[in-house]
Amino acid sequence: MPVKDTFLNPEDKSYKPSRHPENLVMVEREATIRYKKSYGGMSAYFQGIMEKENAVLRYTVCSNQDGHDEQRVLRFQVPRMDCPECYEKTAWDSLPGETRFIVETKSTAVNLAGISFMDQLPVTVAWIKAVLPEGIELDTLTAGMVNLEDYNTLAKGDELKPVFRKAPKASASDVMWVPKGTRGQKLPEGYIPSKYYNI
Amino acid sequence: MAGKLERKVVLLSGGKVDYFAKANPDLLFYEMAMQATKEAVAGIGLKPKEFRALMKEKGAVIITHFADHFAGQLLGEALARDYIGLNPVESYRVVGGGCTGGLGVQSAIEKVASGRQDIALAVGYEKMSEVDTFQGNEFIAHASCTVTDLPQGGFYPLYYAAMAQAYMDTFVGHTVSGEELRDAFDKIAVLMRNNAQYNRRAQTCRENPYATPTTSGFIGVEDVPKSAIVATPSYRLDCCLMTDGASALIVASEDLAKEFTDQPILVTGVGNGTDSMRTGERARTTGGLVKEDLLLPHELADPELVKRYQTLEYPGLHSFRAGRWAAKKAYAMAGITENPLEYFDLIEIHDAFVISVIQTMEDLGMIPYGYASSLFTGLPLNKQGQVPINPKIGGKNGVYVNPSGGLIGQMHAVGATGNTQAVDVIWQMKGMIEEKYGHAELQIPRVEKALFHSHAGTGSDITVTTVEKGW
Numbered sequence: 001m002p003v004k005d006t007f008l009n010p011e012d013k014s015y016k017p018s019r020h021p022e023n024l025v026m027v028e029r030e031a032t033i034r035y036k037k038s039y040g041g042m043s044a045y046f047q048g049i050m051e052k053e054n055a056v057l058r059y060t061v062c063s064n065q066d067g068h069d070e071q072r073v074l075r076f077q078v079p080r081m082d083c084p085e086c087y088e089k090t091a092w093d094s095l096p097g098e099t100r101f102i103v104e105t106k107s108t109a110v111n112l113a114g115i116s117f118m119d120q121l122p123v124t125v126a127w128i129k130a131v132l133p134e135g136i137e138l139d140t141l142t143a144g145m146v147n148l149e150d151y152n153t154l155a156k157g158d159e160l161k162p163v164f165r166k167a168p169k170a171s172a173s174d175v176m177w178v179p180k181g182t183r184g185q186k187l188p189e190g191y192i193p194s195k196y197y198n199i
Numbered sequence: 200m201a202g203k204l205e206r207k208v209v210l211l212s213g214g215k216v217d218y219f220a221k222a223n224p225d226l227l228f229y230e231m232a233m234q235a236t237k238e239a240v241a242g243i244g245l246k247p248k249e250f251r252a253l254m255k256e257k258g259a260v261i262i263t264h265f266a267d268h269f270a271g272q273l274l275g276e277a278l279a280r281d282y283i284g285l286n287p288v289e290s291y292r293v294v295g296g297g298c299t300g301g302l303g304v305q306s307a308i309e310k311v312a313s314g315r316q317d318i319a320l321a322v323g324y325e326k327m328s329e330v331d332t333f334q335g336n337e338f339i340a341h342a343s344c345t346v347t348d349l350p351q352g353g354f355y356p357l358y359y360a361a362m363a364q365a366y367m368d369t370f371v372g373h374t375v376s377g378e379e380l381r382d383a384f385d386k387i388a389v390l391m392r393n394n395a396q397y398n399r400r401a402q403t404c405r406e407n408p409y410a411t412p413t414t415s416g417f418i419g420v421e422d423v424p425k426s427a428i429v430a431t432p433s434y435r436l437d438c439c440l441m442t443d444g445a446s447a448l449i450v451a452s453e454d455l456a457k458e459f460t461d462q463p464i465l466v467t468g469v470g471n472g473t474d475s476m477r478t479g480e481r482a483r484t485t486g487g488l489v490k491e492d493l494l495l496p497h498e499l500a501d502p503e504l505v506k507r508y509q510t511l512e513y514p515g516l517h518s519f520r521a522g523r524w525a526a527k528k529a530y531a532m533a534g535i536t537e538n539p540l541e542y543f544d545l546i547e548i549h550d551a552f553v554i555s556v557i558q559t560m561e562d563l564g565m566i567p568y569g570y571a572s573s574l575f576t577g578l579p580l581n582k583q584g585q586v587p588i589n590p591k592i593g594g595k596n597g598v599y600v601n602p603s604g605g606l607i608g609q610m611h612a613v614g615a616t617g618n619t620q621a622v623d624v625i626w627q628m629k630g631m632i633e634e635k636y637g638h639a640e641l642q643i644p645r646v647e648k649a650l651f652h653s654h655a656g657t658g659s660d661i662t663v664t665t666v667e668k669g670w
Contacts, residue, residue, distance in 0.1 A: 005224050015328060016406055018224045026224065031271060039346065078347045078477060105368065105516050107360035109430045114337030114354050123352040127361060127479045127516065141479030145351050151431065156368045173350045 003028050039170075041081035044092055049175045050168035055194040057099075057162060057175065059130070059138060060090035075138040077130060097196045098133040101160045101177070104141050108151040124151045126177060128160060146177045147188035154179070161199040163191040201531035202469075204312035209456035210464040210666060211318075211449045213622030214238025219402040219610035222328030223443040228270050229282035231445035232262075232324045235615075236283045239320070239447040239622075243459040251284050257455075259316040260290035263303035263323040264614035268338055270326045279322060289316070296342050297551065299323065300446070300617025301653020301662035305469050307450050308664070312466075317455045323615035324445035335441055339613075342656055344477050356438050356552070358478060358657050360430035363554035365516035367432070374569030383572035384553040385420040386586050388436045388607060390578070391550055393417050394589055395604025399637035402440050403608050409436070419584025437553040439605075444612035446619040453669075463669035464628050467648075468533030470663040472524025478516060478657045487513030488568075493523050495564040496536040504567055511568060519658035522562030529650075529663040530564075540565040541596040543665075544646045545627055547620035549654035550605040559652060560600075563663070565593065589641050602627065602641040617653035617662065624649045628668055 002025050005017040018024045039046050048058040059077035067086025068074055074083060076090065083090055106126040109117065117123050127141040144162075148154055159180040167190065168174045176191050182199055193199045214235045216223070223231065240250045254260070262276035272278070276292040293303040300323040307319035327335055340353035363384075371377045392409075395401035396416045403416065409426070410416040418436065426435040456463050475481055486509040488494055493513075498504055514520040526539075535542055546563070550556045560571040574593050578586040589602045603609045603623040610619060626635045628649060632642035646668070653662045 015222045016220060017222075020225055024224060029271060031268075037346075042346065078344075078480070105361045105365035107357045107364055107430045107432075109352060109354050109357045110428045111435070112336060112354070112356060112429045113333065113352070114340045114349075115333040116337060116350075117352055117354065118333045123354075123357075125352040125357055125361065140477075143348050143351050143477070143479050156364075171350045172347045 002026060042079055045079045046170055046174070048094070049164055050170060051194070052164060052166060052168065053192055053195055055164035055175070056196055057095040058092055059095060061093050062086065062088060062090045064088045075136070076140050077138050077142050078140065095130055096133055097198065100131040101162065102129045102131060103154060103156055103158045103160060104129045105156060106146065106154050122151055124148055124154065126154065126160065128177065144175060144177045145173060148179065149186070161193075162197050163187055163193050163199065166190050166192050202528065203532060204308070204466065204469070205314060206312055207453035208308045208311045208466040209451055209453055209460070209669065210466065210621060210625050211451050211456055211459055212239045212242030213446065213448045213625045214240070214242065215400055215446045215619060215622055216444045218400045218405055219442050219444040219612065221402060221406055221441065221443070224328070228264070228272070228275060228324050228326040228445070229279040231326070231443065232279040232322050232447070233283055235445040235447035236320065236322055239449050243449060247284070253318060254285055254288050254320065257317040258288055259307070259310045259319045260285050260288055261303045261307045261310070261319060261321045262290060262292050263294065263299045263321070263618065264292070264325055265294060265296065265299045266338055266613070269335070270329065279324060283322070285320070294614075295660040296655030297549065297613055298617065298653045298655035298660040298662055299614045300619065301651070301664070302471070302617065302660065304448055304617050304621050305471060305662055305664060307448065308466050308469060311450055311452050318449065318451040320447060320449055321618055322445065322447045323618035325612035325614040326443050327441045327612065328443050332441065348477060354430065356433060357430040359552040359554055360433040362478070362516050362558070362657065363432055363552070366554060366557065369512070369515065369517045370569040375572045379576050380572045383557065383575040384437060385423045386575045386578050387550070387553040387556045388423050389418055389420055389584070390586050390590070391601055391605045391607035392436070393585055393608070394602055394641060395608025397588060397636060397638040397640045398604050398609055401604045401609040402442050403604065414583070417583070417585055420580060421584050433552060433554070439551045439607050439611045442610040442612040444610050444615050446615045446622050448618050448621050448625075461670060462629055464625060464666050465669040466664065467667050468529035468531070468535070468663070468665035470525035470527065470529030470532070472521035472528070472661050474514070474519065474521040474658050476656060476659045481514055481516060482520065483512050483515045485512050486510060488523070493520070493527060495527060495530060497538045498564060508568070518558055518568060519562050519654070519661060521658050521661040522559055522652070522654065522663070525661045525663040526563045529665050533665045535665070538565070539563055539650070540593045540598055543598050543648050543650050545599045545602070545624065545643055545649040546652065547601055547603060547623050548605070548652040549616070550601060550607050551611070551654065553607070555654065556600070559654070563650070563652065565598070589643070599643050602643060617651070620651040620653065621664070624651050624666060628666070
C-alpha cells in the first residue's frame with residue numbers, strides 16, 4: 001500500500017519531503033536477507049574465541065623470511081591463511097597468556113551509529129597491538145569493542161585484557177576488551193575471562 | 200617510473216542534478232542521472248540526438264554508484280544507461296567505495312587515452328535517502344570487513360574519529376598543539392559549510408539544520424562544539440553529508456574536443472593508490488615514507504625533512520599511504536616537481552571529515568606531515584566566528600580548497616562525488632561559477648592548474664587527477 005512521504009525515522013529531521021507530494025506515490029518495501037556466512041579458513045580463530053573459559057586468541061605466522069619484503073617473520077591477527085607477501089600457507093599459533101594488549105588508537109561512538117549499535121551507545125572501539133612475551137609485536141592491529149565505565153579515561157598505551165562471551169554467537173564480538181585490572185563485577189554482561197588470560 | 204596517457208584527453212563539460220539534497224523523493228536515481236547528463240550534453244552544444252549519435256559512433260559510458268542496497272537495485276547502471284538512451288554503446292560500472300566517482304572519471308579518461316573510444320561519459324549517482332540515517336550508516340559500515348570489523352561497533356565516523364585520535368597522538372606536542380589542531384578542525388568545518396552557502400545546488404545551502412533566522416545558514420566556529428560529539432573526538436559538524444544526487448562528465452580526445460570547445464582542459468596526470476581495507480592492517484613502518492620511496496621531488500630536495508621522515512612511523516593510522524601513492528604517480532605523469540601548494544591554483548578534495556582535510560593536504564605534499572593545521576589556523580575570524588568565504592589556503596602562493604563546499608557542505612552522494620569534483624573544477628576553470636552556482640563569490644579569478652581527489656574507506660582506494668588549462 002502507498003505510504004506518505006514522511007520520515008522513516010521521526011528523529012531524522014534532515015529529511016525533506018517531496019516538493020510535489022500530490023503527484024508522488026511512495027511505498028514501503030521490506031528486505032530481509034539471511035546469510036549462511038562461512039568463516040572459511042579463519043574458522044580456527046572463531047573456534048578459539050568461542051571456547052568460553054578456555055578461549056584462546058589465535059593468530060597466524062609466516063616464517064618464510066626470504067620471501068618477505070623485509071626478510072622477517074610475519075604475524076597476523078586478523079589471521080590469514082595465506083601470506084600476502086610470499087603466498088605460502090601460514091601456520092597457526094595462540095597468543096600466550098603473558099601477551100600484552102596495548103591500545104594504539106580508539107574512539108567512542110556517542111550519538112550516532114549503525115542500526116546494530118544504535119541502542120548500545122556509547123560504543124568504544126580500540127585498535128589493539130598485541131606484544132608477545134619476548135617483546136615481538138604482531139604485524140597487524142586488531143579492532144575490538146572495549147567495556148569501560150568512563151570512555152574518556154581510555155588512552156593510547158593503556159593495557160587491555162580480552163574477555164569472552166559466555167554464550168558465543170560465532171561473531172568477532174565474542175571477544176571483548178576491558179582495561180587491565182578490571183574486577184569481575186565490572187565485566188561486560190555476558191562475558192567471562194578465559195583461564196589463559198588473567199585480567 | 201611515471202605512467203603516461205597514450206594521447207591527450209580533455210575534460211569537455213559537466214553537469215549535476217539541479218540540487219543536491221538529503222532526500223529527493225521527487226526523482227528516481229536514473230532521473231537524477233538524466234538531469235546531470237542533460238546539463239553536461241548541453242555544455243558541448245549538442246542536441247541529445249546528436250550526442251547519442253556521436254556516442255554510438257565513437258563513445259563509451261562509465262556509470263558509477265557505490266552501494267546497490269541504498270537504492271535496493273542491482274544492475275542500476277543498466278537502468279541509468281537505458282534511461283539516458285545510450286544503448287547499445289559500450290558501458291560498464293566502476294565501483295570503489297567513496298572513491299567510486301573518482302575511479303569512474305579516471306576510467307573514462309583511460310577509455311579515451313587508450314584510443315579505444317574518442318569520447319566518454321562518466322555518470323555517477325547515489326540515492327541514500329530511501330533508508331533512514333541509522334540504516335544508511337550501517338550500509339556504509341559494510342564497507343569495512345564484515346567478518347572482523349563490522350560486528351565491533353562498525354560505524355565510519357568512528358573509524359575517522361579514531362584516525363583523528365591517532366593523528367593527535369602522533370603529532371600533538373611535536374608539530375602542533377591540541378588547541379591549534381581543534382582550531383583548524385573548526386575552521387575547516389566552517390569553511391566548507393559557509394562556502395556551500397554560495398552554491399545554490401549545495402545540500403546545506405538548501406537544507407541546513409544549523410540555519411537560524413539571523414545566520415541564514417552560515418555557521419561560526421562556536422557552532423561546531425555545540426553540534427555534539429558523534430564519535431570522540433569528532434563533532435557532528437566535522438562530518439560530511441549523506442546525499443541524493445548525480446553528476447556527469449564528458450571527456451574527449453584532444454582532436455575531437457576541438458569540435459566543441461576552444462577552452463580545452465587537459466588531463467595531465469592520473470594516479471590511483473590503495474591500502475588495506477582493515478584499518479588495523481595498515482603498515483606502521485618507521486621511516487615508511489623513505490623506505491617505500493614515497494617522497495615527492497620537492498621533499499627530497501629538503502634534507503632536514505627527509506631526516507625527519509626517517510623516524511616517522513608511516514602511514515600508521517594517521518595518514519593515507521594510498522593518497523600519497525596516487526599523488527606521487529599523478530605528479531610524476533604531469534611532470535610536477537615543485538611544491539604542489541604553490542603549483543596548483545585549485546584543489547577539490549574528499550573532505551569526508553575535517554581530519555581528512557588535514558591528512559589529505561599532507562598526503563598531497565602540500566605541507567610536511569604533522570603541519571597541515573597551520574594552513575587553516577591562520578584564517579581570520581569575523582565577529583560571527585566565520586572564516587572568509589573561499590579563502591586562499593597557505594598564503595599568497597597557496598591554493599583554493601573546495602570552493603564548492605566539498606563533502607561537508609555541498610554533497611556526498613557517494614557514487615557521484617568524484618564526478619562532482621571534476622565538474623566543479625571544469626566550471627571553475629571556465630569561469631562558469633556565477634552561472635552554475637548562482638553566485639560569483641566562489642569564482643576563483645584565474646585557474647591554470649587544478650587537482651581533484653577522491654577517496655574510499657579509511658583510505659583503501661584513492662585517486663588523484665591533475666589538469667591544466669589548454670588555452
